[in-house]
Amino acid sequence: MQRRQAVLPVLLAVLLTLAGCAGTNQLTSPNEPTDEELPPGVSQSGVENASALVAAHTDALNESGYAYRITLGGTVATGSGNESSTAYETSLSQTSRAEAGGRPAFVTARTNISSAMGNQSQGVAYWWNDSTTLARISSGGSTQYVALDQIPGQNQLYAPDEQYLEQVISASNFSVTGVDRSGSETLVTLTATEPNATLEGVTSYNATLVVGSSGRIHEATQHAVVESQQGTQTVDLRYKLTETSVQTVERPSWSDRALANRTAA
16 A cells, blocks of 8 residues: 555654554464454454554543653665665664643654754754644754743654554555563564565564553664665654653743743644
């Protein structure tokens, strides 16, 4: 499908712009989940409905509050063998923390870009509730503070976790490979060693999901190498749910500076 074929280029584009198979086979091993333990959108054969799984994940996080960390790295290398060199390298690091219901929330994101043109870095931090967003924006050695009468919109140097997770899930031909019942929540592991749809130029691919039976995604990873006209492109994504319940998200220490620069929506 066209949307899935574009997944990896989209992940690379995110970095650049920032500077399932159905089946009914029943698994019977005690090290594999029962049907009742499978998360929404997941069957014994793998992920059947990526949107349903991501929606269940979002609902579970908003019910209890959450904290997570995302790292996303990409490189473009030209040449081959001893003549190979990295023409472009970029990375994104993002953290997010929110109370039940998704607000108040606090997000930080930082990008670093390295190329023949030099190195660049930019960072943002947002805190918001139902009526106000406080922002800190750092770039080129300077920092700005502002308060807005709205929540952060698109193209704000960060993206919600469901955007990354749905791209990983839709891109991957996942299989159920294990279950962990040792904790308070049953965790199902899914792995993939190839993309879900034909993606031209892919020479290496692997991905992993660790998902609770409620749909809460605790971990996600993706690694892909793609040969293209631009060179060898590599994408590495890691998502980690660090807290499954958050009671309070306080305003940041720099909130007074931001409130002194309020801008109406």
